[in-house]
Amino acid sequence: MFLILPDEVQVNESLESFLIRLYQVNGYDSYRTLAFVVRDWLYDHDNEASGAWPLVLQQANIYHANHSSAFRIRAFKLLDSLFHDASELVLSKCLLNSASFFSPRLSSVAYRNVLIPQSFLRKSNIPICPKCLRESEGIPVFWHFKPYQVCHIHECELVSHCPKCNNQLNYIVDEKISHCRCGYDLTSAEGKEVDDYESCLSKYLAGEDVNDLPQCFDMSERLGIILWFYHRYKSVPKYDPKAIIEYFSQWPNIYYDELNAISELAIDRQLKSFNHTDFKAIFGDILICCRKLPYRELNKNVILKTTINYLIQLVDKNPKNKVANLADLKLNVIEAAAILSTSIEQVYRLIEDGYLKLCIRLKRHSRLSPFQSAFYLRHVIELRQSQLPILGNQHTTYLPAW
Ligand SMILES: [Zn+2]
Ligand SMILES: [Zn+2]
Known part of the structure; x- marks a missing residue:
């Protein structure tokens, strides 16, 4: 069996777009x-892989294939072998399952070594840029991301x-890229022009x-920042590019001001x-x-980093005193x-080895729950600043003495 490769396969073309153009x-x-x-064809070559081949x-x-994703990877690799000189072409377009998560325990998928929050993936509607479709037929993977x-x-x-x-519009359901299911030619549609400012978020997502927005080269990190913002500020219209750009243009002062206001309110209302x-x-x-x-x-x-810097300053401003202060909150x-x-x-190992002191007494034979408040903020910040081998940029694994 032999398959013809579609023209102009872009690096960032989505898997589904590629498969549509492949059948056409x-x-x-x-x-x-x-x-x-x-x-x-797969059945004759590899029975397991053929069972994992997607018919819909x-x-x-691949991230849709819960249990058989290893077999599906094998099936896509075999598909790759049908093209002349296109090693891992199909596989490189896949969104893979990932065991990594974004705080607070939000699942992710992996695409070309970039972790993407699963909540960012569009499901029922995948919008298009008519001008891009005029230039080349193919759906870039970005169009699948809600903040884009x-x-x-x-x-x-x-x-x-x-x-x-x-x-x-959903080209995956319609199995058509440049036309709507009613036959309308989408290249003749018009997208509303926006100013430079509003396109910043998309540029950021495209790696520019x-x-x-915070300077970082790693795409997973950029996605983490965007996820954190919309998760924290739920009153902001979801994925409104103006709100996030306006916020980060005042970073980190805007965040510090917010945390200062929370601290002051806590002191005023202390019970x-x-x-x-x-x-x-206090701090949620x-x-x-x-x-x-x-x-x-x-x-x-x-x-x-910014959150910890704030807490370090908070501890500095609130030295140990007979009267407990904000640095004595329990973590x-x-x-x-x-x-x-x-x-x-x-x-837990830091507790066992005596580096981290509990500020509560545990009942005999009971284990500390991860949700139980057990340390003073001051102690943990002091440990952070004590340059233990756990700390520093690369070393996130605490090395015991032996
Ligand atoms: Zn475009
Ligand atoms: Zn239509």
């Missing part, structure tokens, strides 16, 4: 027809509905340098002593939500792990 250029009437032919385009991507609302090349809003029949108060009762989930975005290392997690294991840029397991 090889003269099949639908993806399903091609899928049956490929499956029969909407389920084609504006074409970063043409600076126009993506078109989400067909101008003729007003149906939501943008002044108003019980701060050494009997949980950190999260600020540590839980930036612990892993998707990295723990401070040089790759600007939100965590749980997960919050301590965030400040120490380490894993929850490592925090």
